[in-house]
Amino acid sequence: MDTTRQPEHAPTKNVTKVERKSDREIVVERSFDAPVHLVFEAWSKPELFKRWWVPKSMGMTLRACEMDVRTGGGYRLDFGDGMEFFGRYLEVTPPSRIVWTNEEGGENGSITTVTLTETDGKTLLVVSELFASKEALDADGGGASDALRETFGQLDDLVVELVSTS
Amino acid sequence: MVQYSSTQLDACLAALSDSTRRGVLEQLGRSEASISDLADRFHITLTGMRKHVGVLEQAGLVVTEKVGRVRTCRIGAGRLDEVSDWVERYHQLWDARFGELDQVIEELQQKEKSDGHNKTT
Numbered sequence: 001m002d003t004t005r006q007p008e009h010a011p012t013k014n015v016t017k018v019e020r021k022s023d024r025e026i027v028v029e030r031s032f033d034a035p036v037h038l039v040f041e042a043w044s045k046p047e048l049f050k051r052w053w054v055p056k057s058m059g060m061t062l063r064a065c066e067m068d069v070r071t072g073g074g075y076r077l078d079f080g081d082g083m084e085f086f087g088r089y090l091e092v093t094p095p096s097r098i099v100w101t102n103e104e105g106g107e108n109g110s111i112t113t114v115t116l117t118e119t120d121g122k123t124l125l126v127v128s129e130l131f132a133s134k135e136a137l138d139a140d141g142g143g144a145s146d147a148l149r150e151t152f153g154q155l156d157d158l159v160v161e162l163v164s165t166s
Numbered sequence: 167m168v169q170y171s172s173t174q175l176d177a178c179l180a181a182l183s184d185s186t187r188r189g190v191l192e193q194l195g196r197s198e199a200s201i202s203d204l205a206d207r208f209h210i211t212l213t214g215m216r217k218h219v220g221v222l223e224q225a226g227l228v229v230t231e232k233v234g235r236v237r238t239c240r241i242g243a244g245r246l247d248e249v250s251d252w253v254e255r256y257h258q259l260w261d262a263r264f265g266e267l268d269q270v271i272e273e274l275q276q277k278e279k280s281d282g283h284n285k286t287t
Contacts, residue, residue: 016264032264034274038274048274052264
């Protein structure tokens with residue numbers, strides 16, 4: 001598994017939880033040791049957003065990042081070679097909520113909802129991605145059907161890793 | 167620590183926590199087999215193998231079909247793959263993002279401190 005480098009002074013790494021809520025929805029949860037207005041800032045300012053949205057381990061570079069972060073505004077992330085992600089902000093309520101569409105795949109793209117809640121100076125971040133159908137969610141997984149034929153040796157490694165880390 | 171709440175994944179993990187059952191999966195990954203074939207190969211009783219196959223079947227990892235007197239087992243249609251591979255991939259992406267987001271936020275906090283809390287929020 002990819003282990004992400006942490007700032008040296010960070011005491012502990014907060015846990016990223018992923019839960020498949022239903023056939024159509026997947027939810028990610030993570031706490032940040034910072035007040036909500038700072039977390040919101042990192043999500044809503046393009047110059048900050050583009051520093052973390054595409055992690056180095058993805059091996060991709062964001063060529064352009066246009067974000068008009070307000071209700072009704074649009075965004076466009078350009079990775080070059082014709083690879084683009086774009087959509088509209090359905091709702092932007094600083095500093096607690098951002099909802100956007102993902103339209104690069106056509107009209108039935110998923111809807112992403114980010115919710116930020118501050119408690120005792122820490123911020124709980126919840127990202128929900130709701131797909132139009134189970135098929136759309138599965139397709140977004142990318143290559144899931146190829147992996148059907150993955151060797152059980154690899155499967156074993158994965159399981160050992162999951163068991164030892166849970 | 168990784169946390170998955172998927173009950174499907176829990177069932178898969180429980181099924182895979184046993185080395186005999188993992189061996190059975192490996193075997194079935196190569197070719198389908200009857201319960202008695204598997205019992206012979208793993209040197210356990212028919213009853214014992216039926217139990218193991220039952221657990222794998224409940225987790226969706228194996229499907230069985232009775233033809234005449236023989237129950238044939240084969241790998242299930244990839245439910246583990248469907249659940250864990252997708253979720254695992256998604257988890258890796260977001261965990262990597264959040265690792266870098268931590269650094270951005272840390273910088274913002276430092277900056278805010280050095281600005282002497284002049285900013286109002």
